[in-house]
Amino acid sequence: MTKMSFTALSSAINILLQSGTLATVKAGSRMQGNETDKFALLAFKAQVVEDPFQAMSSWNASTHFCNWLGVTCGYRHQRVTILDLQSMKLAGAISPHLGNLSFLRVLYLQNNSFTGEIPPELGRLRRLQVLWLHNNSIGGSIPANLSGSSNLTIINLSKNNLVGNIPLELGVLTRLKKISINTNNLIGYLPSALGNLSSLQYLFAYGNNLVGSIPEALCQIKSLNVLSVWENSLSGTIPPPLFNHSSIIVIDVGSNHIEGTLPSQLGHTLPSLEYLSIRNNNFIGQIPASISNATNLFVFQIARNWLSGKVPTLEKLKNLTRFLAAFNQLGTGGANDLVFLRSLTNATNLELLELNSNNFGGVLPESVGNLSTSLLELSLSANHIHGEVPAGICNLVKLQELYLADNNFAGHIPPQIGRLQNLQRSAFLGNNFAGAIPLSLGNLTLLSMFSLAENQLHGSIPARIGKCQALVYLDLSHNNLIGTIPREVFDLSSLSDCLDLSQNQLTGTVPMEVGKLKNLEYLNLNGNMLTGEGKTSKTITQKDNCSNSKILETLAPVFQIAIACSQELPRDRPDVAHVVTELQRIKDAYLRTSS
Structure with a gap:
C-alpha cells in the first residue's frame, strides 16, 4: 500500500470515528432529554x-x-x-x-x-x-416569573381562587394575544404595564376585587378588541382615547363605580362595536345619537346609571338582541318619549327590552306590536305611561315576562292576552285598568306570577284561571271584583307564595277547598263580603301587614329588584349602592302617598 493511500484510509477512518462519536453524543443528549x-x-x-x-x-x-x-x-x-x-x-x-x-x-x-x-x-x-x-380550584398568586415564558400567546387562569395582585412583570409578554384572569379573588390595580402588551387582543379581568381606574396605557394597544373588567370596584372614568380605538369590539365595565359620560361621537369612532355594557355605574348625561351608527351592536346595557333625556332613534341597530336601560332617569315625561320604540322594530332578533324605572311619559305606541317576535322580556314598569295598552302587544308570542306595573295605563286589558302562551311572569298592578279580567287568561298555562292589584277591574273572577296550573303567585286585590270565588282557584295546588283577593266586593262563602292550599304562605281574602268559617282561619291571616294597599302599590318595583338580585350571572345583578338607592326612592314615594 502506498503512503498516500494509507493516509487517505487513515483520514477516512478518523472521519468515521468522529462521526460515530458525534452520533453517540447526540443520541445520548436526546436520551437524556x-x-x-x-x-x-x-x-x-x-x-x-x-x-x-x-x-x-x-x-x-x-x-x-x-x-x-x-x-x-x-x-x-x-x-x-x-x-x-x-x-x-x-x-x-x-x-x-x-x-x-x-x-x-x-x-x-x-x-x-x-x-x-x-x-x-x-x-x-x-x-x-x-x-x-x-376552571380549577387553584389558589395562591399569579407567579411573576411567568414572564420568563416569553413566547406565550394565550394565558387563561380564569375561574380559580387566585389572590394577590396582577404581576407587573406580565407586561413583558409582547406576544400575548389573550389574557383571561377573570373570576378569581385578585386585588389591587390593573397595572399600567399591561399597556406594553402590543399584540394583546382580549383582556378578561372581570369578577375580581380590582380597584383604581382603568389605565390609560391600555389605549396604546392598537390591536385590542375586547376589554372586559365588569364586576370589580374600579372607579374614575373610561380613558377617552379608548373610544377612538376603531378595533374595539367589546367594552364591558359593568358593576363598578365608574363615572363620566358617553362621548357624543361614540358610534362613529367605534364602528366595530358589538357589545357595550356600562350597567351598574354612575354615568350621567344622554345616550349619544351616534350610537345608531354602531350597526354591529347586539348588546347595549346601560341600566342602573343616572342617564337622562330622550332615547335617540336606534333604527340602524338591526342586530340588537338586548337593550337594557332600566333604573335611569331617561325620558322627560312628555308625549313623545316612547317614539323611539318604532325604530326598534328593525331589530328583528331583539330578546330583552328593559325600560322600567325611568321617567318615560306619553302613550305606548301601536308599533310595540311590531317588535321582534323573538322578544322574551318587555319591562315598562315604574314610568308615567298612560292610555291603553295596544292589542298588538299580544303579537309578541314568545314573551316570557311582561311588566307594565306602576304606570297610568287605562282601558281594558287586551282580551288577546291569551295568545301569550309562553308568558311566565307578568305584573299590571298600580294602574287604572277597567273592565273584566279576560277569559283568555286561562290559556296561560305557564304563568307562575301574575298581579292585577290596585286597578279598577270589575266583573267576576273567571273560573278558567284554574287552568293556570303553574301559578305560585296571584294578586287580584284592590279592585272592584264581584261574585263568588271560583272553586277552581283553590284547586291550584301550585299556589305557594301568595293568593291575595282582598279589598274587592266578592260575596258568598269561603269554600272548604281553601284547605287544599297547604303550601300557601300568604292568603288574604279580607275586605270583601264573604261568609263562612274559612274567612277567619289562620291561613287567611298569616301576614296581616300585607293588607295595606299602599304597600301593595310598591310591589312591582320591589319585585323587579328582587328578580334582578337573583339573576344567575353576577354581571346581571345590580350592585348594592343601586339597590339601596332604588329602595330608598320607593320608600320615599310610599311615604309621600301615605302622608
Missing part, C-alpha cells in the same frame, strides 16, 4: 390524587411516554410538545416538575379540580405558547 421528560411526567402523575376516568392508566413503563394519553411529542426529538388533560376530573396539585418539559408548547389542564398553586417553574418553559388552567 427523553428521560427528563419522562421523569417530569411521572412526577406530575404522582401529584394527582383523583383520576376517575383512569386517564393516566397508560402512564407506565410498558408504553413509551410519547404514547401516553394526553401527551404529544415532536417527531424529530421525541420531546413533549403538548400536554392535554383537560376535562378529566383530575384532582391534586400541579407538579413543579412540569417546568422541566423544555420543549412544551401547549399545556391544557382546564376543567379539572387541581388545587395548590401555579408552579413558578412554569416560567422556565421558553417555548410555551398556550397556558390553559381555567
